[in-house]
Amino acid sequence: MNPEIRRVSLVGTGTLGTQIAIQAASYGYEVKTYDPDPEIFHKTLKKTCASMKAFGKSPTIPLEKWEEGAQKVKQVRDLSEALKDADLVIEAIPEILELKRKAFAQIDSLAPQGAVLATNSSSLPISRIESATKRPEKCLNIHFYQPAIGMNIVDIMGGTKTTAETIEAAKQWVRSIGCIPLTVKKEILGFCFNSVWRAIKRQTLYMWAGGYVDFRDIDRAWIVFTGMNLGPFGIMDQVGLDVVYDIEMVYYNESKDPKDYPPQALKAMVERKELGVKTGKGFYTYPNPEYARPDFLRGN
Ligand SMILES: NC(=O)c1ccc[n+]([C@@H]2O[C@H](COP(=O)([O-])OP(=O)(O)OC[C@H]3O[C@@H](n4cnc5c(N)ncnc54)[C@H](O)[C@@H]3O)[C@@H](O)[C@H]2O)c1
Incomplete structure (x- = not known):
C-alpha cells in the first residue's frame, strides 16, 4: 500500500478503466468508478474474463483473486460522489483531446485539492491536458497496458509543471499494485514502451x-x-x-x-x-x- 494514496477513482470503465479499477482493488485500495454507461463495467469484466480463460492468460494475481477484486470496486452513478474523497483519479475515456480536457476540468473542480490527476491516454502527453486544471503540478500520464492479460508495465510521464513528488508517488503506487513503472525522462509522444x-x-x-x-x-x-x-x-x-x-x-x-x-x-x-x-x-x-x-x- 502507498501511504499517500489510499482511495482511487476511475473515470471511464471501458476496456482499460475496468482493468485498472480491478487491479487497484485487488491490491487493497478503495476504488470507486464512474461511467455514463451503467452496464459497461460488468460487460467489460465478463468479456475480459472469457478472453483470459480462452487463451490461458492470467493477471498479476490468480484469476479467482482478480474476480474477487472486481466485487470490491464501488460503481458510482454520480461523478462528484465518485471523486469527493479520491487521492488519485485516473481518467480512461476515449482518446480524443477535447473530451479529455473537458473531463479534466470537471475532475479538477470535484476532486480534493491534494488529489493527483492522471490520464491513461495511449498517446496524448499530459502537457496538452494539464492547463484544463488548476493543479498542473499534480497531473501526469499513467499509462497501463491491459494488466488483465499479464501486461503489468506502466508508462509514467510528467507534464510541464509536474513535481518530482507527484512522479514518485505515482511510481510507488504502480509498484504497490504489482506493476512495473517505466519512467519517461523527456516528453515523447507514446511514452516509453508504447x-x-x-x-x-x-x-x-x-x-x-x-x-x-x-x-x-x-x-x-x-x-x-x-x-x-x-x-x-x-x-x-x-x-x-x-x-x-x-x-x-x-x-x-x-x-x-x-x-x-x-x-x-x-x-x-x-x-x-x-x-x-x-x-x-x-x-x-x-x-x-x-x-x-x-x-x-x-x-x-
Ligand atoms: N484499450 C486498450 O488496450 C488501452 C490500453 C492503454 C490505454 N488505453 C487508453 O485508455 C483510454 C480508454 O480506452 P478504452 O480502450 O478503455 O476505451 P473504451 O472505449 O473501451 O472505454 C471508454 C469508456 O469511457 C466512457 N466515457 C466516455 N466519456 C466519458 C466521460 N466524459 N466520463 C466518464 N466516462 C466516459 C465510455 O462510456 C466508455 O465506457 C484511451 O485514452 C485509450 O487510449 C487503452
Whole structure:
C-alpha cells in the first residue's frame, strides 16, 4: 500500500478503466468508478474474463483473486460522489483531446485539492491536458497496458509543471499494485514502451492492409519470437480497433505524414463495428480466437 494514496477513482470503465479499477482493488485500495454507461463495467469484466480463460492468460494475481477484486470496486452513478474523497483519479475515456480536457476540468473542480490527476491516454502527453486544471503540478500520464492479460508495465510521464513528488508517488503506487513503472525522462509522444509498440502496430497494419501477408503469419512469428501467446493482431483485438484507430490518428495529426495515416481497411472494420474482443469480432472471433487453438502455430 502507498501511504499517500489510499482511495482511487476511475473515470471511464471501458476496456482499460475496468482493468485498472480491478487491479487497484485487488491490491487493497478503495476504488470507486464512474461511467455514463451503467452496464459497461460488468460487460467489460465478463468479456475480459472469457478472453483470459480462452487463451490461458492470467493477471498479476490468480484469476479467482482478480474476480474477487472486481466485487470490491464501488460503481458510482454520480461523478462528484465518485471523486469527493479520491487521492488519485485516473481518467480512461476515449482518446480524443477535447473530451479529455473537458473531463479534466470537471475532475479538477470535484476532486480534493491534494488529489493527483492522471490520464491513461495511449498517446496524448499530459502537457496538452494539464492547463484544463488548476493543479498542473499534480497531473501526469499513467499509462497501463491491459494488466488483465499479464501486461503489468506502466508508462509514467510528467507534464510541464509536474513535481518530482507527484512522479514518485505515482511510481510507488504502480509498484504497490504489482506493476512495473517505466519512467519517461523527456516528453515523447507514446511514452516509453508504447512508442515501441506503436512502431510495431504501424508496420504490421501496413503489411496486412497492403495485402503483403496474412495477419495470422505475423502473429505466429511474434508468438514464436517473443514467447507470448498472442501476436500484434491479437493484441490489437484486445485493445479495441476503435481505440487503435484513434491512437493512429493522434500520430497522423501530429506528423501529417501520409505514412502515418491509418489504413482504410482498419477504418472500414471500425465502421462495421468489428472492434475486437469487445464486439466479439475483429481480426479474430471471440470468445474462442484461432490463436488460442493448440494447432495455430502449425498454420492449419
Ligand atoms: N484499450 C486498450 O488496450 C488501452 C490500453 C492503454 C490505454 N488505453 C487508453 O485508455 C483510454 C480508454 O480506452 P478504452 O480502450 O478503455 O476505451 P473504451 O472505449 O473501451 O472505454 C471508454 C469508456 O469511457 C466512457 N466515457 C466516455 N466519456 C466519458 C466521460 N466524459 N466520463 C466518464 N466516462 C466516459 C465510455 O462510456 C466508455 O465506457 C484511451 O485514452 C485509450 O487510449 C487503452
